[in-house]
Amino acid sequence: MPFVFPEACPRCGSVLLKDEDEVAIKCININCEAQIVERLIHFVSKLAFDIDGLGEQNIKFFFDTGLIKSPPDIFLLESKNADIRLEKLEGWGKQSVQNLFDSINKARKISLDKFIYALGIPQVGRSVSKLVACFFRSYENFLKSVENKDIAGLLTMDGIGESILEDIEKFFENDNNKDVVKKLAGNGTDGVVTVLDMELPENNLFQNKTIVFTGTFENLSREDAKELAEKYGAKASSSVSAKTSFVVAGENAGKKLEQAQKLGINIISEQDFLELIKKI
Ligand SMILES: [Zn+2]
Numbered sequence: 001m002p003f004v005f006p007e008a009c010p011r012c013g014s015v016l017l018k019d020e021d022e023v024a025i026k027c028i029n030i031n032c033e034a035q036i037v038e039r040l041i042h043f044v045s046k047l048a049f050d051i052d053g054l055g056e057q058n059i060k061f062f063f064d065t066g067l068i069k070s071p072p073d074i075f076l077l078e079s080k081n082a083d084i085r086l087e088k089l090e091g092w093g094k095q096s097v098q099n100l101f102d103s104i105n106k107a108r109k110i111s112l113d114k115f116i117y118a119l120g121i122p123q124v125g126r127s128v129s130k131l132v133a134c135f136f137r138s139y140e141n142f143l144k145s146v147e148n149k150d151i152a153g154l155l156t157m158d159g160i161g162e163s164i165l166e167d168i169e170k171f172f173e174n175d176n177n178k179d180v181v182k183k184l185a186g187n188g189t190d191g192v193v194t195v196l197d198m199e200l201p202e203n204n205l206f207q208n209k210t211i212v213f214t215g216t217f218e219n220l221s222r223e224d225a226k227e228l229a230e231k232y233g234a235k236a237s238s239s240v241s242a243k244t245s246f247v248v249a250g251e252n253a254g255k256k257l258e259q260a261q262k263l264g265i266n267i268i269s270e271q272d273f274l275e276l277i278k279k280i
Pocket residue numbers: 009010011012013014027028029032033034
């Protein structure tokens with residue numbers, strides 16, 4: 001008898017996600033109980049929020065006792081302790097409770113890439129979360145873009161394709177997921193954690209440079225190229241002058257290329273431009 005796949009998660013009822021290229025179907029509700037312990041373990045892991053005092057055992061303990069059901073609960077634990085009195089529970093003492101709170105408090109400041117990684121979005125591992133964070137630069141910009149479903153610009157990042165874009169969109173179509181993000185970091189200043197802006201490396205070649213794009217490009221539209229340069233702190237200009245830092249010339253570049261040659265301005269190809277972006 002052919003197996004009939006469920007359409008909703010048997011545990012939480014969320015609509016299941018089936019990737020065309022994959023066999024598996026997945027529940028992507030961040031609050032799904034069947035997955036929540038594993039997600040919490042990922043959330044506090046070394047490359048995410050890195051909360052030492054919350055190992056696998058402790059996560060399971062807090063989940064079973066109902067004290068941590070969702071990531072934001074971790075950061076509310078201390079303020080609730082007057083009622084909970086953790087130090088009175090078996091296996092805990094005054095010092096171990098204090099150590100736990102200290103390690104949670106240390107994790108309240110987190111970089112945008114680690115924050116995104118911690119959410120556990122399918123296909124968004126360490127390297128992709130870095131690309132996403134580099135693209136959006138600040139939590140506020142990231143939140144605004146996912147809320148407005150305006151994230152297609154991510155495709156300009158080498159390493160992010162349609163399928164990853166879709167997983168990110170699907171993740172934020174789930175109200176529970178959005179709720180968790182908002183409870184964690186609020187609108188930027190009113191959450192239980194602070195997400196730090198991504199800083200550009202100091203030797204970033206594009207910082208404060210004026211770039212002119214001319215001609216037709218093979219991989220990027222002109223608009224995408226400009227957007228990409230701006231992400232890295234450059235200014236895209238439409239005319240060549242002595243102030244132009246360099247010109248990126250594609251096929252059939254005409255007058256602007258000639259002008260750049262006359263003025264002795266550095267001229268690079270689209271390929272060179274993409275290589276430079278990759279090195280940042
Ligand atoms: Zn579920």
